[in-house]
Amino acid sequence: MSKSRTPSIKMVADRAGVSVATVSNVLNGKPTVSPDFARRVNDAVRELGYVVDLGASRLRSRKTQLVGVVVPDLTNPMFASFVSTLEHLARLDDYDLVVVSARNDTEEEADRLRKIRAWRPAGLIVIPCDGAFAERLPTGFFAPVVLADRIPDAAGFDLIAVDNGPAAGAIAAHLDGRGYRDCLIVGSSLSISNVRERWEGVQAAARRMHVEMLEIGIDDANGAQRLEERLRCRPLPGALFSLDHGTTLLTYRAMAEIGLSVPGDLAFASFDDMEWMQLVAPGITAVRQPIEEMAEQAWALLLRRMTGSAGKPVTRRLRCAIEIRGSTLRSPLEEAGNTKLGGEKWKLQDEPYSPE
Amino acid sequence: MSKSRTPSIKMVADRAGVSVATVSNVLNGKPTVSPDFARRVNDAVRELGYVVDLGASRLRSRKTQLVGVVVPDLTNPMFASFVSTLEHLARLDDYDLVVVSARNDTEEEADRLRKIRAWRPAGLIVIPCDGAFAERLPTGFFAPVVLADRIPDAAGFDLIAVDNGPAAGAIAAHLDGRGYRDCLIVGSSLSISNVRERWEGVQAAARRMHVEMLEIGIDDANGAQRLEERLRCRPLPGALFSLDHGTTLLTYRAMAEIGLSVPGDLAFASFDDMEWMQLVAPGITAVRQPIEEMAEQAWALLLRRMTGSAGKPVTRRLRCAIEIRGSTLRSPLEEAGNTKLGGEKWKLQDEPYSPE
DNA sequence: AGCTTACAATAAAACGTTTCACCAGAATTT
DNA sequence: AAATTCTGGTGAAACGTTTTATTGTAAGCT
CATH class of the missing domain: 3.40.50.2300 (Response regulator)
Structure with missing residues (x-):
């Protein structure tokens, strides 16, 4: 006899021997309902396994969660x-x-x-x-x-x-301060605002360091190709700074494939800090976003x-945080103090991004 | 005059000078509607930016996508x-x-x-x-x-x-075949079926190798503690096989923290292949799931x-695939052939997981 | 011309809720 | 005791759709 369908408020009302309005009032916690009726309704709800239909509810009440x-x-x-x-x-x-x-x-x-x-x-x-x-x-x-x-x-x-600009600028300043003179900036596309802001931040912060931008697109085999060509070409830039997650992955893999060592052949830093960046040796200097x-x-x-x-x-x-790790510390001496995981950490507060 | 509310099918009907039923018929591609009326409806829809209310639609039609x-x-x-x-x-x-x-x-x-x-x-x-x-x-x-x-x-x-069991077994067989005699298996919890299956697969496949299981829980600081203690304790097991993603991350970090080298101090393999596992050096042997x-x-x-x-x-x-990488290849000689990214790859087909 | 068929469009019911206006009775006031 | 205010509950309308039954009209048959 029981219609094998998901129970409606009407069935609850029938079983509890009350009107649908009362059921609705109980379920929505309206105060004007006697404890006795409330109990009967709640019992019926439990027995039937009733759950409100949010579609219908929203339709009538015109409010949705x-x-x-x-x-x-x-x-x-x-x-x-x-x-x-x-x-x-x-x-x-x-x-x-x-x-x-x-x-x-x-x-x-x-x-x-x-x-x-x-x-x-x-x-x-x-x-x-x-x-x-x-x-x-x-x-x-x-x-x-x-x-x-x-x-x-x-x-x-x-x-x-x-704050893409200042954070990327801090990395640029860090590299500049380390003495790197040429830095290749790689990013997916300047049509994405945060990549653009990061690139502008780099330009603003680089003082003695020469910077150059390479766009490789999103999922663009052609762009990956261009990056590889650049990396096989001598002289290499002293440092490479990758401006977004996808690009970092692609770049790091390309470097390994070609056989370039970090930071021996070139320094490497990334915007976006991923878990593996402190697992590789040396760890990778990165900007960590407060996601x-x-x-x-x-x-x-x-x-x-x-x-x-x-x-x-x-x-x-x-504010972003900067994680300085081995990938941008050139000399063995400098590196020695930073073999521990986590590396040096700049939590940028009131005086952010000031060159060291 | 225009009520600033999201347009309903009624407004469309009014504007097109037809009934709501006709609008519905047009929108749902019912065949019995003249081209002329269809055009008028479509125009009205476009002009008003009308989009159907899926809640109401489902309520009446009793079918939902x-x-x-x-x-x-x-x-x-x-x-x-x-x-x-x-x-x-x-x-x-x-x-x-x-x-x-x-x-x-x-x-x-x-x-x-x-x-x-x-x-x-x-x-x-x-x-x-x-x-x-x-x-x-x-x-x-x-x-x-x-x-x-x-x-x-x-x-x-x-x-x-x-196929958790056979895949984990393949790793165990690989380690066994390499000559490792003691293997520590680490996993979050045997109450999770696939961890349990993997552990059983390891036990079934290990022949001369002695295996031992350590459960460290999910997000359990206590478990992490126990793992660290074990890793500081001598003698170390010859190999370590981690049975799930979270555990792998935790284990690998712990090994680095303690200063253990892979595969020098112990071999390491993981169930779940993450992108970074081919970026670290040496790469990590892993089971890749066809997610x-x-x-x-x-x-x-x-x-x-x-x-x-x-x-x-x-x-x-x-079927899972097995990625053999440097982390389970002990001798420098063996390792030499596998410095390239990607390493050796077993795509397991008809004769899967047979020990080499 | 009359009679059926086919077609295009519509009015109205229904879906499961919430809400509003209303009602009976009890409690309170006058 | 009559009049008023509460109190706890209900019937029915409404939300925006789809669907069913119905209508009116045009076309096709004898």
Whole structure:
């Protein structure tokens, strides 16, 4: 007799011998309900294994605890960690997340945004593929949007990012101070704002050191080719600074393949600190981004908007930390003091990035 | 005058001068609609930027293109990659994913499952925290469920996993064949099925080699402590084989901290091949799991069930590949042939895991 | 011309909720 | 005791869709 279907509020009401309105009141903690009725309802809920239908609930109440998250690539550990933190925070505030990856493709990003809109989320957190994000946001989207990590061309969004320029500048200053005279800067694409900011930071900070930029694209075999050619070409630059995660992986592998030793043949530093960078010998000097903090701030920002706070869009920049390791310490003498894992650590505070 | 709200199908109907039913018919590609009306509707849709409300749509049509995905930890690159692949495949079939991470906590997993149920998904793909998953599945959940990677205690689920035992056995056989006589096996917890299977595989394959198991838990400082103590204790085992990703990271770091050299002081191998394992020198011998293929199979399995195929639950095992690298090649002579990245590679086919 | 068939479009019901207006009875005030 | 205010509960409308049944009209048959 029991219809084998997921139980509805009506079935709960029937079983408890009350009206559906009462069930709804109990479930939503409305105060005007007697303890006796509440118990009967709760019993029925438990016996039936009833769980509210959020779709129907949202439809009627016009309020939803759902936020969309769009990242360029979920397999990038930075973004994965960002999403994971976000998800935890959302849960604490009783929100759900629908997460999508744009796979580094602006078309796909636009498509995903449209799709996410169909769920009528209460808000959106996006790490955009590129600066032209605003054009891809569907027209007539009224929920608040917080952007993270990358800066859009158009203003008007809440924004949370790191201080790419100064942090990259600190690495440049470090290399400069070590006496390196030529530095090859490698990055995926200057069309990505943080790569661009890092490159500008390097240029601003390099004093006696000559710097030169090489763009190798995202997943671009051609770019990888060009990088290899450059690395086989003499004279080598004294140092190499890679501006993003994908590029670092590619560059480091290429160097090993060619047989270049770090820092013997050239020094090496990376923007983005990955776990393996302190496992290789020598460890790799890197900029560590406060990715969890970025997620926290993004969530805080969005939550504020979702709960109705108006006001001008805000922009926040977070401080990065610099991890100096063996890969940029040329002489054996210098290196000796830094064989321990972790290496020297600069936590940049009030007087950041001052050359040593 | 225009109500600044997200447009509904009614507004589209009004603007196009037709009924809402007609709009719905056009949008869902029903054949019985004249080209003229279709054009008018499409125009109105475009002008208003209308996007269907999936919640309302599902509510009425009782069919949803939503599937839930639950993984133990999104920051684990294996799982991140699993999710990313899944998301891509789902998109191709026009499904949406709601992804949640259980953060290695069975309580949280149960909670997330209940929450996901409130969205009325058409199906579920789960990498369970532990074997007792079935108990945490909400009662009265009728959508098909596919489990991946880890084996539940209770039967009755479609299941896709890798051949943990034979693959781990292959590593053990390799070490045995190299002449190592003592091997310390380190893993997070035998309560996780694949760790258990790997340990059993090692025991079955070790012939002359003596093996010993050490469980260090998940995020357990105490376990890490015990591991360190063992590594400071003489005599060292000839080899160390770490059975999962987290443990490998912890172990490798501990060895470096203590100052043990690989493979000089002891050989080292890992279950789970991470990108950095071919970047360190020497490279680390590892079992590589076909994680994308696992996602593909999981999706195929679920899709079959969602489109109505009945029948007994199926279990599928995928083959792992073994990457032999410098970390298990003791003599300099042997090592010489393997300094290149990538090392020796066993793609295990018909005659898998036979000791060399 | 009359009668059926086919077609295109619509009105209205339904999906599972929440909310609003309302109601009966009890408790309080006058 | 009558009038008022609470109190705890309910019926019914509404949310934005899809679907079913129905209508009106045009076309095809004798």
